[in-house]
Amino acid sequence: MTLIDETITIPAGGPTLEQVRRVVTELPGPRSAAILSRKTDAVAAGIAHSVPVAVVAAGGGVVLDADGNSLIDLGSGIAVTSVGNAHPAVAAAIAAQAAQFTHTCFMVSPYESYVEVAEALNRLTPGAHAKKTALFNSGAEAVENAIKIARKHTGRQAVVAFDHGYHGRTNLTMALTAKAMPYKAGFGPFAPEVYRVPGSYPYRDGLTGPEAAQRAITLIEKQIGADGLAAVIIEPIQGEGGFIVPADGFLDAIVAWCRAHGVVFIADEVQTGFARTGAMFASEIFGIEPDLVTTAKGIAAGLPLAGVTGRAEIMDAAHPGGLGGTYGGNPVACAAAIAAISAFENEGLVERAQQIGTILQERLRAIAAADPRIGDVRGHGAMVAAEFVDPATGEPDAALTGAVAKACIAQGVIVLTCGTFGNVIRFLPPLSIGDDLLRDGLDVVAAALAGIRQD
Ligand SMILES: *Cc1c(COP(=O)(O)O)cnc(C)c1O
Numbered sequence: 001m002t003l004i005d006e007t008i009t010i011p012a013g014g015p016t017l018e019q020v021r022r023v024v025t026e027l028p029g030p031r032s033a034a035i036l037s038r039k040t041d042a043v044a045a046g047i048a049h050s051v052p053v054a055v056v057a058a059g060g061g062v063v064l065d066a067d068g069n070s071l072i073d074l075g076s077g078i079a080v081t082s083v084g085n086a087h088p089a090v091a092a093a094i095a096a097q098a099a100q101f102t103h104t105c106f107m108v109s110p111y112e113s114y115v116e117v118a119e120a121l122n123r124l125t126p127g128a129h130a131k132k133t134a135l136f137n138s139g140a141e142a143v144e145n146a147i148k149i150a151r152k153h154t155g156r157q158a159v160v161a162f163d164h165g166y167h168g169r170t171n172l173t174m175a176l177t178a179k180a181m182p183y184k185a186g187f188g189p190f191a192p193e194v195y196r197v198p199g200s201y202p203y204r205d206g207l208t209g210p211e212a213a214q215r216a217i218t219l220i221e222k223q224i225g226a227d228g229l230a231a232v233i234i235e236p237i238q239g240e241g242g243f244i245v246p247a248d249g250f251l252d253a254i255v256a257w258c259r260a261h262g263v264v265f266i267a268d269e270v271q272t273g274f275a276r277t278g279a280m281f282a283s284e285i286f287g288i289e290p291d292l293v294t295t296a297k298g299i300a301a302g303l304p305l306a307g308v309t310g311r312a313e314i315m316d317a318a319h320p321g322g323l324g325g326t327y328g329g330n331p332v333a334c335a336a337a338i339a340a341i342s343a344f345e346n347e348g349l350v351e352r353a354q355q356i357g358t359i360l361q362e363r364l365r366a367i368a369a370a371d372p373r374i375g376d377v378r379g380h381g382a383m384v385a386a387e388f389v390d391p392a393t394g395e396p397d398a399a400l401t402g403a404v405a406k407a408c409i410a411q412g413v414i415v416l417t418c419g420t421f422g423n424v425i426r427f428l429p430p431l432s433i434g435d436d437l438l439r440d441g442l443d444v445v446a447a448a449l450a451g452i453r454q455d
Pocket of ligand 1: 033137138139141142143166167168169235239268270271272296297402
């Protein structure tokens, strides 16, 4: 079954796909180039892409393109296919559910799989308190709803977000997001009553966690006021902003302050959730129990699903009919989530993320030790990044970062960049990747950096 070219045979995706890096054409090859040319004509220019291929199959640790190029996947479609693309149990669950029914609208006539996903999220998110869950379609939609719920619960309006934060591309989540280009530039006006304060960025601010927390709290108290503040929202490890791991003591101080002032603390775990950081949720690493947790990305192996999970008394603040959406908690997406969550719990993927993290950190630290253009290596589990700088000044080097990423992709390794300053390469391999493939991918990164002249 292919629209590409009836003369080529496309293998099945999933773990049986040949696990090899193989570049047989320039990227894009001719078949991919033809599809990308149609993309240029048919798809809005605002929808960009960073890897110039047309994908036909993926699984384990590779992505196969229409020309037979097999690329090592160190991005998981931005931390989504953590259980592996076309995971057999997920694919089977999707097929079985699609053959039963594909939609009723949960707000019209409910079904068990939605309830089962809610029960799983209530059980797996941090804290033993009574919890409830609502399901949506995307991370941004989950964040929007977490804010709605916090406002209804507190009767307050203001929301605090942080420097380098990323929460989505809808109007409210653009307001919460820090970076102008490409996420916000030209798209305003943005939602009101959103305030941004500095967080904790140990490599660049040199503050301890408690110092950084006090800086934020002082600004909140003096410039916003606790009385009107509904919620504080933060990614426990900031994703798009540069995989920024806050200093110890930062997050718990913010949580304690929120609790003392009746402010809802929302952990946006859309990118950090589901075993990615070597814990089921990154909040566990920092010993915090958020009032609300937003999830998406890794939850359903690529099917669009997102959740807001949190304290039952907060989640129940919204009146019946106040939350929802036509597709939220779609049954096919829920079936995928149940299979993916079972894989996270029963296939040792939390431990696997830790092992992958050890391989990533050891290799990247070794490269950094010999090359001062890598200023910092940081992360947890299979969420690790290298920050590229001008060794003389410590200034961010976005040009070098882009060149390294481009060279990696040309050699058949998918890497993603991020960071407010565009100077971070992030590593988010699927947890189904093998050690050999991962090491080969890191060899390519090392060679790419070495091949770019140091001025
Ligand atoms: C990706 C992301 C979002 C937005 O999720 P979408 O599904 O793209 O709407 C929100 N928050 C964080 C932390 C993210 O990484």
